[in-house]
Amino acid sequence: SMSTTKIRYLWNLLMQQKTFPIDLDASAPVQDPAVLLHSSFWSLTGRLVSSIGGLLWLCVIVFGACGHAGVSEEDADRSMKQYELAIGLQGEGNSPGAFQALFKAIEVDPGNAKAHLLLGSMFLVSRDDNPALYDAKAEKHFREAQRIQASDHALPDASLAADARNALGVLYINQKKYKEAVVELNAAVGDLLNRDAYLGLGNLGWAYSE
Numbered sequence: 531s532m533s534t535t536k537i538r539y540l541w542n543l544l545m546q547q548k549t550f551p552i553d554l555d556a557s558a559p560v561q562d563p564a565v566l567l568h569s570s571f572w573s574l575t576g577r578l579v580s581s582i583g584g585l586l587w588l589c590v591i592v593f594g595a596c597g598h599a600g601v602s603e604e605d606a607d608r609s610m611k612q613y614e615l616a617i618g619l620q621g622e623g624n625s626p627g628a629f630q631a632l633f634k635a636i637e638v639d640p641g642n643a644k645a646h647l648l649l650g651s652m653f654l655v656s657r658d659d660n661p662a663l664y665d666a667k668a669e670k671h672f673r674e675a676q677r678i679q680a681s682d683h684a685l686p687d688a689s690l691a692a693d694a695r696n697a698l699g700v701l702y703i704n705q706k707k708y709k710e711a712v713v714e715l716n717a718a719v720g721d722l723l724n725r726d727a728y729l730g731l732g733n734l735g736w737a738y739s740e
Contacts, residue, residue, distance in 0.1 A: 693718075
């Protein structure tokens, strides 16, 4: 069964998208909420990919380049395709394949903040397998997503940095580092570009309740 960490984090991700692709037919058999949350998250993420890809090509057409420092337009596109592949593989239940696709996405374009954030999230929801190792990797990728978004090579997603801080706060809560969690979550909530500050507020309540 899915751990409380996974359920709570996936619930936050679902709420962030404000859409639930779940069959609400009253005659349908009741399903495990953990399974619904897991499958719904990846279904939602998959629907976001087309808009991400379209935005990438818009940048190429209008501005001439969307690549980061030392990364060509072609490599930026290849990296995003690996990111999309990772979402599809995880949706099929192929987590090892999804991890490998994200590693490739970051190898091709180290400045792909979305890939760093998703990879960190995968390590976070898998932390029960190896908490010490996976927590360190999750923190590394969340921090890198923040660093990229604070640089001149940030992706055109205004709330991405706040999303990374929120995720880092959730990680710290699960590590029982409540003071550190509060710092990150307050920063996420206070980010004026954060479209979903209420998620950080909910996680702040979680941190204070522990």
